[in-house]
Amino acid sequence: MASSSSLKRKRNYDVFLSFRGIDVRKNFLSHLNTALDQNGLFTYIDNKEMRKGQQLWLELMKAIEESQVAIIVFSENYAASRWCLEEAAKIMECKGHKDLVVLPVFYKVEPREVRKGEGSYGRAMAMHESKFGKDSHEVKRWKTALFDAGNLIGWHLNDEVEAELIKEIVNEISRQLARTPLHVAKHLVGIHPRVTELNSMLKLEFDDDVRMIGLWGPGGIGKTTLGIALYNNTFRQFEGSCFLEDVRKASGGPNGLVALQEQLLSEILLSRQRLAVSSVRKGIKLMQDRFCQKKVLLVLDDVNDIEQLDALAGGSKWFGEGSRIIFTTRDKHLLTSYGIDEDYIYEVKPLKNHDAFELLSREAFLNNNNIRMDLVDKVLHHANGHPLALKILGRFLSHRSEHDWESSLPILTDILTKTSNDTFKWSYGELYDKAKEICLDIACFFMGYSKDYIMKILDSCGFDPTIGLKVLMEKSLITEEREAIQMCKLIQLMAMDIVRQECSNNPGRRSRLWLFDDFRKVISRDMVRFASVDTNFALLLSNFVY
Template sequence: MASSSKPKRIYHVFLSFRGTDVRNNFLVHLYTALDMKGIYTYVDSEELRKGEKIGPALMKAIKESHMAVIIFSEDYASSSWCLEEVAKIMEYKEERDLMVFPVFYKVEPREVRTPRERYRDALVKHESKFGENSEKVKRWKKALFDAGSLSGWCLKDGDDSEHIQRIVKEITIHLGRTPLHVAKHLVGIDSRVVKLKLMLNLESNDDVLMVGLWGQGGIGKTTLAKAVYNDISREFEGSCFLANVREASQDCKGLVTLQEKLLSEILLRKQKLEVYSVDVGTNLVRERLCCKKILLTLDDVDDLRQLNALAGECKWFGNGSRIIFTTRDKHLLISHGINQDQVYEVQALDDNEAHELLSKHAFLTHQNLEIRIDLVKSVLNHAKGLPLALEVLGSFLCGRREHAWESALNKLSRIPNKTINDVLKISYDGLEENEKEIFLHISCFFKGWDSEYIKKVLKGCNFEIAIGLEILIERSLIRIEYDRLQMHDLIQLMGMDIVNQECRDDSSRRSKLWLYDDVLDVLSSDMEDCAVKAIVLKPPELKEICIDANAFTKMRRLRLLIVRNVHNSFEGPICLPSELRWFEWPGASWIPEFSSGPKKLVGLDMNECSMTVMPKQFKDFQQLKYLNFSKCESLIRTPDLSCTPNLEELNLENYKSLVEVHHSIAYHDKLHVLNLSGCSQLCVFPKVLKSKNLGVLDLDNCTKFERFPDIPHKLEGLKELGLEGTAIKELPVSIENLVSLEGIYLRNCKNLVSLPSSIYKLPNIESLVLDDCTNLIRFPKYEDSTNPHLKFGLQI
């Protein structure tokens, strides 16, 4: 994490030593061994810049090191510079989390701590020079005591080379806990780190806390997790960052390897701890770490087995421990027992942050290229705040001129960038078939459409839509905003590309079509083996199309057909395959015909159609649930719907010429919505209403509608009754059988003269709207004021 409050670490190790004791023997061999391991080590003879004062240079080097190794030799304490170094080292240990390890080279630790022998003699000389009560000497003594009390290496006898190998090995292990590389350019990270640290409640050591970072691929979960890890890891007894858990744990052996790494890093073992199976490793993690305050990050988890093997329960770890998971699957966190308020949703960068990150990657300071603002804005709009996309596109466009930017943007609008796409596609690859198909339908057709409408369409196409949408939301592939299905543009492009890759050269061999030219090409070709299952055609401008009456019958696999803003110049009815589940073509002048055999149609939407003849009855439509003939101007009566027993919604809104509703509608037990609002000529309606599940009945502005049907039996479904602007004179006494009714809307019913007293028997009524009912003289009296079902608090 980039922060001005933290020192810049340049050196891995700072070596503090007395040159006359060790420079030409032990020190040079230790330095060489460290250098061969790639450990950047500060030794004054190697790094001291010419002309600098020795004091400030050494102090600066200490500040810029991850670790200090103090070589306490026989004459170490005789040097005031060495004592000043150890004092500054111990000061930085407390203030800056500097790791400190002593090497007791041919001296005892107690000689340093007490001090004794040569250390005592040296300090006596310093006291005689600076004064017996000198604050400086007192500070040196305290630093020697503190440093001499640390765990380190005691080297008395034996081969120096063996000691050096052991020291270098342990230094390498400890340096493994040095800060992780986060990113080349960090933008917007500081505020996110602050929020996550608040969620981690680091001040409390009373319990163990598990926190999840959740978001779509490329959103910056790992970057944030690394930044927080670097910021807080030194507050724990042990820490471990397990990267790419999903990829590393493809099989049981992978999980075993992760368990071994976890144990080795936290326990700082010199040799790898052998784990023979996941079960053994699980027990080892639980037993060895239960008393340690640790920080553990599991990056990119996607399976409950990973969590159970590496961080199964809070009680596996000591109090004060913090466990962080990053994942694309929110439900995985919930399944592991993590509370909703402990799930941090990683958000995309805002506009200013996105512009800054793109600029850092695309525009180097030494370049003089100027790129048009509209091109920069197009890239930002394409990336939509996704850090991965901004980094990849910015680096790709770096140093390129405007024509290259234009070409790249044109290509990206058709074919996604492979690096970005591969990351995003990981979420798709982990889905089951049901969720994959729902995702592809939304990507290709339905982004930005009303969510309730899409649920009906896809459920009608035989998908398990409720669980499917929930999983896609949990995997950060889609979201619902203001009742509309949304997804990141790059995720949508990834979904479209999956379908295009089914066959780039032949659109008839793809499962889904959404481009006008592709649809026209398929319909006008000889399709022997057409793979198309869904067509949703919605060009931005009105298009003309001329297709043969039997063009669609060749598409035997077709399940979904929605055509909007397209006029078919062929006047006759179009024949559709009997396997079709959902058909929608607004403004058509015909009712479609179907291939022979039972029909599987679930939804038929012909709003704004100009047909003059409706089929007398819908035969063989046993599965039909949704019928929409709204805004049809010419038809006079509804068809016989007795052959559609599963009908749930019938929308006849603004059916301007409708005079008669067929009596079959009154007996549909599954009918939930009946919308007849705006049917100004409607006067013939069934005399009784027996639809048990009817929830909404809307007859608003049916200006010739005079008589509301009787309700012979209790109907528990209907909650809203819209009768505004009708010619109704009264409501039947049997209105009391609408036992679930919550609102009756009678505004502007000029002919209404009376209400039955039975309205007082409606147990759930809350609103009775009677505005502008000018002929309603009085309100009915209570016939039985002691009725226990009487609803008080009625809003009139």
């Protein structure tokens, strides 16, 4: 996957220059290299062109792989050089597999000559065909590279002023270098097949529409990580791109949505100075004017309010054809109410068993320890495929002995509780009052019960379970699996802790009791009072408790 390979690959050079020295070294290339240097760009330029050999060739190939941008200067005699053609083929290969940005300059040749093998390029390729064979692997590879590179958008220099063109090239390279992949999670597990699914949903090969999709699921399930991987994998295909992280939290900060609008405008337009926005309405107008002809990739991470969508991605008419807008959220209803079709809402689910095991192994360094599989299975069961839970438990158990693992099993719930509160409490806080009560009841009593049974119980208690359960599902707080209601372990811990905090030292004053020990303590403490009222009832309670 391009995103992960680009992060792992070492970048030693900002720019790699591919050229034919006899055509451009003493004029255009010299001026371009000087301008790049003056702008602080570290450039690889081959100064040993007349002494090609295996060692230098390996150095050139390595330099291409370690560059962020490649400039190919197509001049009259470029294709006559086998070395230049090999460079072009390697550059186009890295463009496809290693996230290399390729910018062609057509120096006193027509792009069609490069693309179709006409003029000096036709004569040069005929020479190579006679030497290597028309159907040889080398010739086919070179023709493909020239065709693909000749189709790229670049610069055509004929009678134009070189200084002005060089200034444009340097500015474009600076803009491209400002667009870098985002940092992604250390251990990417199960991401590649999901990115593949989402790419098919985005239909990036079509530029005749603007498409919006949503990534939906509970907190800590990996929506942001998946969004970043998807962004890194595709952002080079767009004229402008922006990943706005944690919109929910940022919109509540100083200047809120206005600050996010300024950031969005600055990143997509690659402006060196932050554009000032005086109000949300003016920000909307500015974005509509600036983006309507621009192919944009925008990711709004962790949105939770329709106002955020209205202010930051008001509709498809805001953006140019081919744009793709991606939302991550815990609230499915937010997406559907915004007009996103169910077919374009991707539910991010827990990891499958083999991926959960791999993530736990990486976080806990299981390969370095001899831990019994039954202990590993108990930890995996506790996390239930939830990436955040796997990371927390894996880090806690990392580099610990088998005995430590065994003694940790009783406290795994305590380890997860604080994180569950930090991650999910605000989702619970957004619920209306009766939905909160239903959420707590399911967490304490009804996990794994059938939906019909739960609805009958809730209905008898005066709740309206139809809308209540639907809201909890839309908010990613519960799921329905095989007609049974389930709840993520972390969400259940958060809900149970809310009940405990009603009165931490006295279970009898809480709204719900679900643990037998708590129930027994409450009954035991009240037995004296009951005994004074009814001796037979006290005896009955005594038999129950003891």
